[in-house]
Amino acid sequence: MKAREILRFNLLYQGRRITPWLYSAVLGLIAFGAVRSNFLPDARRELFLLNSPYVIAAATVLSCLLWLLLGASVAGNAAARDMQSRMYPLMYSAPVKRSEHLWGRFGAAFLVNAMVLGAVPLGILLAIYAPGVEAEYVGPFRPLAHLSAYGLIALPTAFAATAVQFTLACLGRRAALSYLASVVLFMTAYVIAAGVAVGLQMRVLGRLIDPVGVVTIIGYFSDFWTPDQKNTLLPAFDGIVLLNRAVWVGLALLALTVARRGLEPAAMYRSARSRRRAAPVETTVTEAPRAITVPEVDTSFGFATRLRQTLATARRSFRTVVRGRGGAVLLLPIAAATALYMVWNLDFMGVPLVPRTDLVLTFLTASLGDPRSAWMIIPLLTVFFAGELVWRDREVGQSAISDAAPVTEWTLFAGKLIALACLLALWMSQLAIAGIVVQTGIGGAPVELDLYLKVLLGIQLTDYVLFGLLALATHVILGDKYVAYLVTLLAYGAIVLAPAVGIDHNLLVFASDPGWSYTDMRGFGSSMSGWAWFKLYWVAWAALLAVAARILWVRGPETRLRPRLDRAALRMTRVTRFAGGGALGLIVAVGAFILYATPFADARWVVPDAVEEVVEATEVEAVAPDAHPWLTATTLRVEIYPDSREATIDGTYSMVNASGAPIDAIHLTMAPGVETLGVSFDREGELQETDGSEPWSYALTAPLSPGDSITMDFEIRYAPRGFDDRGVDYWVVPNGSYFTNLDWLPVVGESRRPQPPIASDEGAPLQQWRPDVDRVAFHAVVGTAQDQTAIAPGVLRRSWEEDGRRYFEYVTDAPIVNEYAFFSADYEVSEAAWNDVLIQFYHQRGHGRNVEGMLEAAQASLDRYSEWFGPYQHKVLRFVERPGLGVGLHADAVNIGFEEGFALMDPSRDLRGLDLPYSVVAHEIAHQWWGTDLRPAFLPGAPVLSESIAQYAAMRVVESALGEPALERLRSFMRTETQVPPLRAGPPLFRAFGWFDAYRKGPFALYALGEYIGHDAVDRALQRLLEEHRNGTPPLPTSRDLIQALRAETPQEFQPLLLDLFVGNTFWDIEATGASSTETETGEWRVSVDVRVAKVVADQDGVESEVPTEDWVEVAVYAAGASASDPPQYLERHYVGEVEQTIDLVVPMRPSRVGVDPRFLLIDWDIDDNHVDVDTGS
Amino acid sequence: MDLRIRDVTKTYSNGVEALRGVSLSISPGLYGLLGPNGAGKSSLMRTLATLQLPDTGSIHLGDIDVVAEPDRLRRTLGYLPQEFGVYPKASAIDLLDHFAVLKGVGGRAARKEVVETLLRQTNLWDVRKQKLGGFSGGMRQRFGVAVALLGSPKLMIVDEPTAGLDPGERVRFLNLLSELGETSVVFLSTHIVEDVSELCTRMAIIDRGQILLETDPTSAIDGLSGKIWRRVVSKSDLPALEQSHPVVSTKLLGGRTVAHVYADTRPGPDFEASAPDLEDVYFCTMAGHIGNGVREEAGVAP
Structure with a gap:
């Protein structure tokens, strides 16, 4: 009864506050926005219906995630209101049981939160059914989808979160602590659960500990459900989801039993005021009263005093947040977890990376509004501490005294800002220490303290302090702690989301900048000037905010805005007016300068470097290319000026009309x-x-006849004016300049303008759209700074110095495809030779860790490929380092560029014994044949012709040069991604464009075919393909040509296999279900193997259809007592014509184990069931 | 240095008229402000302490315009509010030193000396290193006194200061205030009449935002001489007495009720003359017999 009355009272009390209704409105908007902006575009691409249960569930999860942060005050208020308003002596002396208090209060908070979250389904419904959505993207109305999303996602989340928030606020006796609880839950859902599920590969655990459903629902179902399943099944009814909900409701109940203790009266008087001194102190003075005399002191209020006051305020405030609010230790577990995370993740696909400072810093930094970074926690905690700093004096009541002290509002604001900045600096130092510990623990790279200082306490701290000032000013200006929390969070949300809604100019997004980067080779490159100008601009805004905070500072009992505005006029002193005017002037001046210095409407070329970009369109667009001449030769004089970041190119194109x-x-x-x-x-x-x-356009007076030639001279200059708002271009930098012809040089032919390509598998002409397919004789003289080496394709004919600069002349000895790069840096070079080919490795000093092994790999690769595919076309082969912490490599003819990250690989520490750089070198060199020598048409299936063949070639180099076990390690590495089986939905290989198909499934398919029909047969097919298309004349080869060539070399019996591998998206399910053996009279063993070979073909939507089994499958028998590395005593192919079949065979020795497809040649991601022990019946 | 308050009004947003044309002129010395709860005492105090702005009117301390130059006033202000808190986890000496910095006491040595002196004076020296969270009400009040005394204030605003003090502390504190009053303006608000009668050279009575009487205690008492009459009645006769006579106060004495009645002449044979005290001044003022709030219908000239 009493619980019900408490509940009723609290419900009404909360309902009369404005905040729950505010939260409700904001959440409704969030849900609406999530559906419209996040899911509608995908629905229009027909990935799913807009009202599919998946969308409803996912939008609910996203809204709940943000509710965690926004709505924390409801539970906190319910838990700690009596403590903070000092009403608890009245409330808790009433004859009410603790559990009644608990359930009444908690119940009210939960109901209010449930009401707040009720806005989510409303927002979703509105987003689906309000005007603006085409009817075809909406399926039939399914009430259960909405009900289950609210009932199984929103409500349990609300219950669990309310309980945790309530408990923390109750135990700490402070409403604001509920927000801290929310930050923890938010990070658990957003970062930790994903880290456990993906980083540590403990998928089920990750899905269980996620309190909201980011991993449990969105992560899992977006990755593992086919479009069809997304449209029909209810994610909320999945087993793990239900278990997760049960776990969190259980945890919530557990938390509440703890909270109940916090409601004991004894606890009230313990920790609320002082934990250490429970009993009030009493003076023991008994002397007679004597008169008090007031000491005369001099007071002064000059600058020195103001400074002293500011520092005293800062010190006191800092102590409050560091000691009283756990500010000092709050980030420690996160820093420690980050250190651990780094130890686990300083690798590339499992290959350890050298922990160089620049790389380590990428783990410790993020831009303020980066939603993918775990460091969102820093602004989120800043929101909390800013509130504590501003409200501390008032909450303890000390403001009654201190407000009347002769301290200016500037002093108070500055003191609190300094305290917050010190806290942030402390956190940054903790992160630096985490990084240093990891570096020294792993070893192999020097600790660059100055770099930590510059990046963490310079760049990062600036952003965080700017945001901290925004939060402080918001609290001051709004004068209501919880409204200010909400507004600050919304402001942070705006910073995060602004780019997503198209507000991407850095003059419009608080504290933003065009970005910066640091690499060992390039340093900060050209990124710092733009950064500094934008920061100056935002510092000016911050100063304006500070002025607003100063004049609206709450002093005295009045917190409402109107009376404070009255007083603001009085506070407009000369200094304040000067500061405000100065800030405004600076905003205008710097803003204007930035607008002047950053080029407007800079339509950057979209050069698709990822084949995935083709995915967008698969329709044929029958646009005939215009008739244009083809390039035959390019002669360039390139002048690179690294110090002034400029370059000029004089060039000549020789062209011929190759059209009819x-x-x-x-x-x-x-x-x-x-x-x-x-x-x-x-x-x-x-x-x-x-x-x-x-x-x-150049209108020719007399048309260019077929076969006629024409030359064009051109001159271009690169001289960036200032900096770019939309990111930093690092083309020409003091060290490590890098640019390609596609970035800068004129493109001939209107229809070949770089643009997102439209792909088609019909008809060949579309390939001519790309500017890079021409074959050119290349000749260039490249000049650069005296201490640098400039690199371009071709053989270095000579090099000389002139006017304090160095020049290099390069000539190709065979035509190359029209895609090449220029490099300039202070390089070191390592060399080796293979026959008459010079192999060179250009790298930054100190980045030559793997050079020897890579030179060996290059020699082995040239050796094998010239035998398998035909001679290498050039006299030199280079690997050239370029700045960047990625591990990307790009093979152009002759020159293969690699990012610094590749040089950080440390295969010697790879516990798998895998030498990944070796196979990567082999892969890139294979591109000299597959990708440059033979340039495929840019159509679906193209990556199979370049990447898949290159990787297949690399596998064979590894096998032939390093031996079978090395290949096994590489194949097992390539199977890493299939440990969690990828979706089967997708195109067949001959139309594939995805990364997995190109780099994993394709090479496996080629390797399997090679094992069945002989690798030399594959080589013959590849050689023929190469011969036909090497010259680059249209039509360019497609994956169809590859399949035709392979068909010609494939015996009749394996033709179906070829089709299964490349033309159908076929998956085998191969299993050894049982095996038994008996000894024959002759002392041999008769083995009977039960096999199951099922086969399905999956289409793009994931609809799978079974196809009949008609396959040759390898069967292996292992002798008893043989070790795991011994070859089997029996390995033969058997024909399997039915799904379940028994194969009988005879082996000479006692068998222990059999395997079906024991070498995992066929496409079957589940390889654990391919082997079974033999039942010998004894 | 005088404190001059002219026509100060303050109306809160909920419509409460806290101050209605308050004008006072206060010279150095102890000035007492008497009034019932809710009379506007604290509003006036907060306004004087620069914590809120008056809607109209002006306040000056010497040449300081309190409304326009709050910071100048704060430099010479000692303020002890009626209710205040302190950081529970700070020690007394730490926080007092902090306030000394805020109050502009420069120099580490000077600060140390003044902090030590004040802690000793307020009897907090022995507990200086203990956390304020563990202090009793009286100790916290003395700490507030120490803070108010920092920096040799020329204007002391003390709002209901003696509420939490034990009798000894009260005496010591009042002595201190009167000593301060020799050189500064000490403005004391209270609802305890004795505080004023014992100390103040000047006083005002405030009710519902208006100053009803501004006077000095002695002449106010003299003014009532011969006008206060007492009579002992039983509880049941009291309503009849109140009907027939202007009863200004009643008091219990040994189980019976002693009523004081205001009248120019002896109201009746049962009444005996009573020597007036400040309490009678207060109640007569509140009842409208004397001061600015004299009721027309009473028809009595002051």
Whole structure:
């Protein structure tokens, strides 16, 4: 009864506050926005229906995640209101049981939260059914989908979160602690659960500890459900989801039993005021009263006093947050966890990386609004501590005295800001220590203290302090702690989400900048000037906020805005007016300068470097390419000025009309990042220049007949004006310049303008859309700073010094595809030779860790490939380092560029014994044949012709040069991704464009085919393909050509296998279900193996259909007593014509174990059931 | 240095008129502000202490315009509010030193000396290193006194200061205030009449935001001489007495009720003359017999 009355009273009390209704409105908007902005585009791409249960569940999860942070005050208020308002002596002396208090209060908080979350389904319904959504993307209305999302996702989340928030606030006697509980839950859902599920590969545990469903529902079902399943099944009814809900409700009940203790009266008087001194202190003075005399002191209020006051305020405030609020230790577990995380994750696909400071710092830093970073926790904690700092004096009542002290509002604000900055600096130092501990623990790289200082206490701290100031000012200006929490969180949300909604100019997003990066090779490159200007701009804004905070500072009992505004006028002193005016002036001046210095409407070329970009469109668009001449030769003079970050290129294109028709006009597209100084042709005509991204055209007076040639001279200059708002370009930097012809040089042919390509598997002409398929004879002179080496494709013919600069002349000895890069840096070089080919490794000093092994790999690769595929076309092969902490490599003809991260690999520490750099080198060198020599049409299936063949080639180099066990290690490494089986839904290999198909499934398929039909047969097919297409004349080869070539070499019996591997998206399910053996009279053993070989074909949507089993499958028998590494005593292919079949065979020795497809050649991700022990019946 | 308050009004947003045209002129010395709870005492105190702005009116201390230059006033202000808290986890000496910095006491040595002196004066020296969270009400009050005394204030605002003090402490504190009053303006609000009668050279009585009487205690008492009459009645006769006579106060004495009645002449044979005290001044003022709140219908000239 009493519990019900407490519940009723609290419910009404909370309902009369404005905040729950505010939360409700905000959440409804969030749910609406999540569906409309996040899921509607995907629904329009027909990945699922907009009202599919998956979308409803996922939108609910996202909303609940944000509710955690936004709505924390409800539970905190219910738990700690009596303590903070000092009403507990009245309340808790009433004859009410603790459990009645608990359930009444908690129940009210939970009901209010449930009501707040009720806005979520409303927002979702509105997003689906309000105007703006085409009817075809909405399926039939399914009430159960909405009900289950609210009932099984939102409500249990609310219950668990309310309980945890309530408990923490109750035990700490402070409402604000509920927000801290929320931050912990948020991080658990958003970071920790994913870390456990993906980072540590404990998927079920990860799904169980996620309190909201980020991993449990969104992560799991978006990765593992097919479109069809997303549209029909209810994620909320999945077994693990239900278990997760049960776990969290259980935890909630557990937390509440702890909270109940916090409600004991004894506990009230213990920790609320002082934990250490429970009993009030009494003075023991008994002397007679004597008169008090007041000491006369001098007081002064000059600058020194103001400074002293500011520092005293800062010190006192800092102590409050560090001691009283756990500020000092709060981040320690996170720093420690990060250190552990780094130890586990300083690797690339399991290959340990050297913990160089620049790499370690990438783990410790993130931009303020990066939603993918765990360091969101720092702004989230800042929100909490800013509130504590501003409200501390008032909450303990000390403001009654201190408000009347002769201290200016500037002093108070600055003191609190300094305290917050010190706290943030303390956290940054803790992160630095975590990084240093990891570095020294692993070893192999020096600790660069100055870099830690610059990055963590310079760059990162600036962002965090700016945000801290925003939070402090918000609290001051709004004058209500919980409204201020909400507004600060919304402001942070705006920072995070602004780019997603198209507000991406850094002048519009608080504290943002165009980005920065640091690598050992490049340093900060050119990123710091833009960073500094934008920070100055935002510091000016911060100063303006500080002025607002100063004049609206709450002093005295009045917290409402109106009376404070009255007083604000009085506070507009000369200094304040000067500061405000100065800040405004700075905002305008710096903003104007930034607008001047950053180029507007800089339409950057979209050069698709990831094949995935093709995914967007699969429809044929029958746009005939315009007739344009093809490049045959390119001659360049390139001047790179690393120090002034400029470059010029004088060039000549020689072109021929290879089309069958006369050409009237030549269209040119000029790269937007560079300036074109001049263009001229050796045939008469009229040049029409345009600005912007429209192509230039040159109308020929006399048309260019088929077979005729024309040359074009051009001059371009790269001289960036200031900096770019949308990111930093690092093309020319003091050390480590890198740019490609596709970035800068004019492109001939209107239809070949770089743009997102439209892919098609029908018809060949679309391939001519890309500018890089021409074959050119290349000749370049490249000049750079005296202490640097400049690198371009071809053989270095000579090198000289002139006017304090160094020049390099490069000439190719065979035509190359029209895609190449220029490098310039202070390089060291390591060399080796293979026959008459010079192999060079250009790298930054100190980055040559793996050079020897890689030179060996290069020699072995050249050796095998020239035998398997044909001669290498050039006299030199280079690996050239370029700045970047990624491990990406890109193979152009002759030169293979690699990022610094690749040089950080340390295979000697790889416990798997895998030498990944070796196989990567082999892979990239294979691209000299597959990808450059043979340039596939840019169509679906293209990656199979380049990446899959390159990886297949690398597997065989590893096998042939390092031996069978090395190949086994590589194959097992390549199977890492299939430990959690990837979705089967997808295209067949011949139309594939995804990473997994290109780098894993494709090479496995080629290898399997090689094992069945002989690798030399595969080589013959590849050689033929290469011979036909090496010259690069259209039509360019497609995956169909590969399959035709392979078909010609495949015996009749394996033709179905070829089709299964490449033309159908086929999956085998192979299992050894049992085996028995008996000894024959002759002393041999008759073995009977029960096999199960099922086969399905999956389509794009994941609909699977069974296909009949008609396969040759290897069967192996292992002798008793043989060790695991011994070859089997029997390995033969057997024909399996039915799903379940028994195979009888005879072996000479007693068998112990049999395997079906024992070498895992066929596409079957479950390899654990391929072997079984033999039942010998004895 | 005088404190001059002119026509100060303050109306809160809920419509309560806390101050209605308050004007006072206060010279150095101890000035007492008497009034019932809710009369506007604390509103006036907070306004004087720069913590809230008056809607109209002006306040000056010497040449300091309190409304326009709050920071100048704060430099010479000692303020002891009626209710305040302290950081529970700070020690007394630490926090007092902190306030000394805030109050502009420069120099580490000077600060140390003044902090030590004040802690000794307020009898907190022995507990200086203990956390304030463990202090009793009286100790906390003395700590507040120490803070208020920092920096040789020329204006002391003390709002109901003696509430939490034991009798000895009260005496010591009041002595201190009167000593301060020799050089500074000490403005004391209280609802305890004795505080004022024992100490103050000047006083005012405030009710419902208006100053009803501004006077000095002695002449106020003299003014009532011969006008206060007492009579002992039983509890049941009291309503009849109140009907027939202007009863200003009643008091229990040994189980019977002693009523004081205001009248120019002896109201009746049962009444005996009573020597007036400040309490009679207070109640007569509140009842509207004397001061600015004299009721028309009473028809009595002050």
